[in-house]
Amino acid sequence: MTEIEYKIYIDDVIRRVETARLKVSPHHIVKIVAISKYSTADEIEKLYKIGQRAYGENKVQDLKEKSKELEELPLEWHFVGNLQKNKINNLLDINPTLFQGLDSLELAQELQKKLQARDMTLNALLQINSAKEESKHGFMPEVACGMYARIQKECPNIHLKGVMSIGAHTQDKEIIKKSFETTYTIYKQLQGATICSMGMSEDFELAIECGSNMVRLGSIMFNK
Ligand SMILES: *Cc1c(COP(=O)(O)O)cnc(C)c1O
Numbered sequence: 025m026t027e028i029e030y031k032i033y034i035d036d037v038i039r040r041v042e043t044a045r046l047k048v049s050p051h052h053i054v055k056i057v058a059i060s061k062y063s064t065a066d067e068i069e070k071l072y073k074i075g076q077r078a079y080g081e082n083k084v085q086d087l088k089e090k091s092k093e094l095e096e097l098p099l100e101w102h103f104v105g106n107l108q109k110n111k112i113n114n115l116l117d118i119n120p121t122l123f124q125g126l127d128s129l130e131l132a133q134e135l136q137k138k139l140q141a142r143d144m145t146l147n148a149l150l151q152i153n154s155a156k157e158e159s160k161h162g163f164m165p166e167v168a169c170g171m172y173a174r175i176q177k178e179c180p181n182i183h184l185k186g187v188m189s190i191g192a193h194t195q196d197k198e199i200i201k202k203s204f205e206t207t208y209t210i211y212k213q214l215q216g217a218t219i220c221s222m223g224m225s226e227d228f229e230l231a232i233e234c235g236s237n238m239v240r241l242g243s244i245m246f247n248k
Contacts, residue, residue, distance in 0.1 A: 025247065027070070034074055037244055044232035054232055057102050057221075059242035061086060065093040067246055072097055080104040080124070080240055084111045088118055104188075104240055106161050109134050116142060124188040124221055124240075127151040127161040132175045132182060139181035147183045149221055150175070152210060155192035155203040162189065168210045172217075186219030187211045191227045200227055204234035211235070 025033065038056075045054045057078045060068050068079060068090065077098065081087035082105030091101045100121040107115060107125060112135060115123070126132055126148045139146055150172050153162035163171050168187070176184055187210055192203035204222055211220040212235075223231025225244035232239065242248070 027073075030070060030247070031074055033247055034071070034076075034245070037241070040229060041232065041239065044229040047233055048235065052232075053237065055238045056245070057104075057238060057240050058245040059104060059224075059240050060090060060246070062242060062248050063246045065090055068094060068099075069097070071245060072099065076245070078102065078121070082106075084114045084118075087120065088114060091118055102240075107131060112138050116144065116146070119144070121147065122185065122219075123148040125149070125151045125161065126175070126182070126184075127153075127163065129171060129175070132179050136179035136181055139179075145181045145183050147185050149186050149188040149219055150184060152187050152189040152207050154189045154206040154210075155199070157193060159193070160190060165206050165210060169213050172214055184217070186214065186217035186221065188219075188221040191222065191224065191231065197230065201230055201234060204231050204236065208235035 041054055045052045057080045058071055058076050059080045061082050078100045080102035087101060087103055102122045102124055103115060103120045104124045116138060123146055151162035152168050153160045154165055156164060172184060175182060187207055189207040191200045207222055208220060211217055219238050220236050221238040222236040223239035225241055228239040228241060
């Protein structure tokens, strides 16, 4: 695609986000995080030129390489993947804007230790396994609120900002919707939470209508 064609293409994505958010309320603002895991630094730069500032990766190594390659640009980087304990130091070296996948108490405790040793803090979202899928990481809905409070108390260097969830893996819209509603209900119960991250290329409009205020769009943002 030429730059003009790409601009027209992106306009359409943004219009879809806009239409969905206006169905919720004129005051419901949704942030787009462009997930660049299938894309090169050149492609990220193209999207940056149109105005996109927030990007996310799901592998620490890729996050490191791309953020380094693009360090001259004023971008913010999110980590949206599963964080293995032996990669914590690598992630903290990058100092991402937001870690979107805090999915276990052990990981929180390990992160807390390393953050404290470095005298730094990390913004994070609690990941919820809202459809209780075997294949997914995250806290079960029943324990999410309790764990959120416990991590806030026991891990002062982790600054929890809200929740993140991946919609149920099915074609059945009602089941996907339920999984978003489950996450949103948890989000509303949390003291001081401001981010409800849910919705990807295939289901972002539904997620926004269920209350999401942060969508993680990969393939659709890069026209893959
Ligand atoms: C890859 C990924 C996305 C984006 O997926 P698309 O379907 O390409 O929009 C969003 N969130 C997470 C956690 C991902 O791993």
